[in-house]
Amino acid sequence: MAVYTRIGAEAMAELIAAFDVGELTSAKGIAEGVSNSNWLIETTGGAKGTGSKGSRRFILTVYEERTEVEELPFFLGLLDHLAAAGCPVPRTMHDRSGAAFREFATDTGEMKSLALIEFLPGISADKPTPAQAEAVGHALAQVHLAALDYPRKRANSMGHAAWRRFAGACDGRWGEIDARLAVVPTAVEEVIAAWPQGLPQSVIHADLFPDNVLLVGDAVSGLIDFYFACTGPMAYDLAVTHAAWSFSPDGKRHDAAIGRAILTGYESVRPLSPEERAALPILAEGAALRFVLTRAYDWLNTPADALVTRKDPCAFFERYEFYRTHGAQAFAA
Numbered sequence: 001m002a003v004y005t006r007i008g009a010e011a012m013a014e015l016i017a018a019f020d021v022g023e024l025t026s027a028k029g030i031a032e033g034v035s036n037s038n039w040l041i042e043t044t045g046g047a048k049g050t051g052s053k054g055s056r057r058f059i060l061t062v063y064e065e066r067t068e069v070e071e072l073p074f075f076l077g078l079l080d081h082l083a084a085a086g087c088p089v090p091r092t093m094h095d096r097s098g099a100a101f102r103e104f105a106t107d108t109g110e111m112k113s114l115a116l117i118e119f120l121p122g123i124s125a126d127k128p129t130p131a132q133a134e135a136v137g138h139a140l141a142q143v144h145l146a147a148l149d150y151p152r153k154r155a156n157s158m159g160h161a162a163w164r165r166f167a168g169a170c171d172g173r174w175g176e177i178d179a180r181l182a183v184v185p186t187a188v189e190e191v192i193a194a195w196p197q198g199l200p201q202s203v204i205h206a207d208l209f210p211d212n213v214l215l216v217g218d219a220v221s222g223l224i225d226f227y228f229a230c231t232g233p234m235a236y237d238l239a240v241t242h243a244a245w246s247f248s249p250d251g252k253r254h255d256a257a258i259g260r261a262i263l264t265g266y267e268s269v270r271p272l273s274p275e276e277r278a279a280l281p282i283l284a285e286g287a288a289l290r291f292v293l294t295r296a297y298d299w300l301n302t303p304a305d306a307l308v309t310r311k312d313p314c315a316f317f318e319r320y321e322f323y324r325t326h327g328a329q330a331f332a333a
């Protein structure tokens with residue numbers, strides 16, 4: 001469940017009136033997602049020729065604790081930059097004063113920020129096909145190329161320093177999840193020591209899981225949830241996507257056809273350099289550990305009765321072990 005903020009009907013209508021999108025006709029809380037509060041908004045439609053281009057459906061996002069308000073210009077400006085370049089990402093609806101996000105007071109008087117985002121059709125794949133995976137690789141490379149001239153920069157908040165921080169925070173408690181995870185701190189240091197330097201960078205999505213991709217048939221209709229996007233090595237983003245898409249949910253079975261399809265789709269737009277290709281196994285080990293760490297931290301720190309479902313860290317530990325032993329083979333040209 002991801003609606004953490006209560007907004008009454010009148011307050012919601014007032015918030016929507018700040019945008020030139022017509023009058024509010026319905027607002028439904030969206031259960032998917034974990035970080036922010038989201039509603040599907042329907043309106044009578046903005047005037048044609050305005051920013052809303054006559055659309056009637058939008059996503060209203062209220063930013064919760066994990067998203068820093070100072071970073072919103074980076075994330076929302078990125079959506080506009082990529083959409084203008086023809087990438088399948090939602091545009092930000094700017095309010096009547098031209099602002100991409102607004103501050104408002106919640107029912108309890110707390111100040112929060114919100115943005116109204118273009119609604120894109122499509123559904124996320126539970127069991128992706130190779131054709132869908134190829135389309136995802138293609139779209140990811142399109143984003144990397146289109147973002148090369150995005151002027152803003154953002155450091156990866158889930159990079160090496162964060163890995164060490166999460167590992168430290170889980171210190172001595174790995175056994176509460178699974179005894180095998182006790183090797184994670186050592187694995188983190190080994191991967192950081194072997195981390196390739198000087199790989200080509202762009203803005204990367206850094207969390208392109210199936211639930212962040214909307215598909216209509218085999219075509220990508222939307223890439224969403226750019227709130228981990230940052231400046232980083234493009235090949236790392238490809239490794240994250242490979243780890244997220246090409247395994248069974250428990251991480252125990254690698255689907256080589258899906259993995260190959262992601263690489264094929266990616267390289268049909270942006271061929272990898274030999275250095276990037278050679279780096280993929282270690283980047284993928286790092287990608288798998290990144291999700292072991294955040295999931296383990298959440299596992300140990302989310303109250304059992306919380307509304308959010310905890311994600312299994314072991315599903316990414318299995319992937320880490322796969323990449324450590326079979327990575328070279330999985331990424332062979």
Ligand SMILES: Nc1ncnc2c1ncn2[C@@H]1O[C@H](COP(=O)(O)OP(=O)(O)O)[C@@H](O)[C@H]1O
Pocket residue numbers: 002030032033034035036037038059090117118119120121211212222224225227
């Ligand atoms: N632009 C969009 N168009 C259509 N649906 C969207 C859009 N943005 C978000 N959603 C829906 O809202 C859900 C949660 O959004 P998401 O950004 O992933 O939230 P969170 O940051 O909390 O994970 C998605 O799974 C999707 O169903």
Ligand SMILES: N[C@@H](CCOP(=O)(O)O)C(=O)O
Pocket residue numbers: 033034035207209212225291294295311
């Ligand atoms: N993709 C991450 C969790 C990030 O949450 P999101 O809902 O913001 O994508 C994971 O699976 O661990």
